[in-house]
Amino acid sequence: MDVEALLHSIPPLAVYLVVGGVVGVESLGIPLPGEIVLVSAALMSSHHDLAVNPVGVGVAAVIGAAVGDSIGYSIGRRFGMPLFDRLGRRFPRHFGPGHVALAERLFNRWGVRAVFFGRFIALLRILAGPLAGALKMHYPRFLAANVSGAICWAGGTTALIYYAGMAAERWMQRFSWIALVVAVVVGIIAAILLRERTSRAIAELEQEHYRKADTAA
Known part of the structure; x- marks a missing residue:
């Protein structure tokens, strides 16, 4: 199959809807690859032969993030912390006691800033x-942090990937493939180390949770 022809067959509106929908559902609290979808769409927008507009991609992501987070806020306010206990039993890989405890600790430490910076952290984004x-949390303060975080995350990511995509060809002309491979490897290692650090923190908090549960029993 011709990948170029396939990309040209995708309507720009469909790209915007997918970006907004996936980012929105992820922000609602359902684990989806919102960041991957956003980056992919931003890369498409950097391809001048395609009709996908980077502004449209960024706006769709901002709207999806803001609306999804607000719906998630309403659900959390309605059902309270017992909601996470039920989700943890059903989806322990995403809503286990360690995940929730770590997120709650970050909220207690950062306050409303956790909403803003949480847009850049996979665990808090969900x-x-x-x-x-x-x-x-007071909703007007939540909304302000939510929207500003969505603008910085979605707009910043889209702009970064868009300009990186346009510069990629010129960059490749000036640097060797070895430099590209090294840059990719360094990025992957950094991501793995960050994930492992988060996983260790979650595991420690889960052990602490179960110790407390055993003591209470």
Whole structure:
């Protein structure tokens, strides 16, 4: 199959809807690859032969993030912290006691700033809205941090990938393939180390949770 022809067959509106939908559902609290979808769409927008507009991609992501987080906030406020207990039993890989405890600790430490910076952190990107609602965060403050974080994350990511895509060809002309491979490897190692650090923190908090549960029993 001709990949170029396939990309040309995708309507720009469909790209915007997919970006907004996936980012929105992820922000609602359902684990989806919102960042991957956003980056892919931004790369498409950097291809001048395609009709996908980077502004449209960024706006779709901002709207999806803001609306999804607000719906998640409403759900969290309605059902409270017991909601996470039920989700943890059903989806322990995403809503286990360690995940929730780590997110709650970050909320307690950062306050409303956790909503803003949570847009850039995979764990908080999923839990920020529902957890802010469950913790009864003041909604106007939540909304301000939510929208500003969405603009910085979606707009910044789209702009970065868009300009990187346009510069990629010129960059490749000036540097060797070895330099590209080294840059990619360094990025992957950094991502793995960050994930492992988060996983260790989650595991420690889960052990602490179960110790407390055994003591209480």
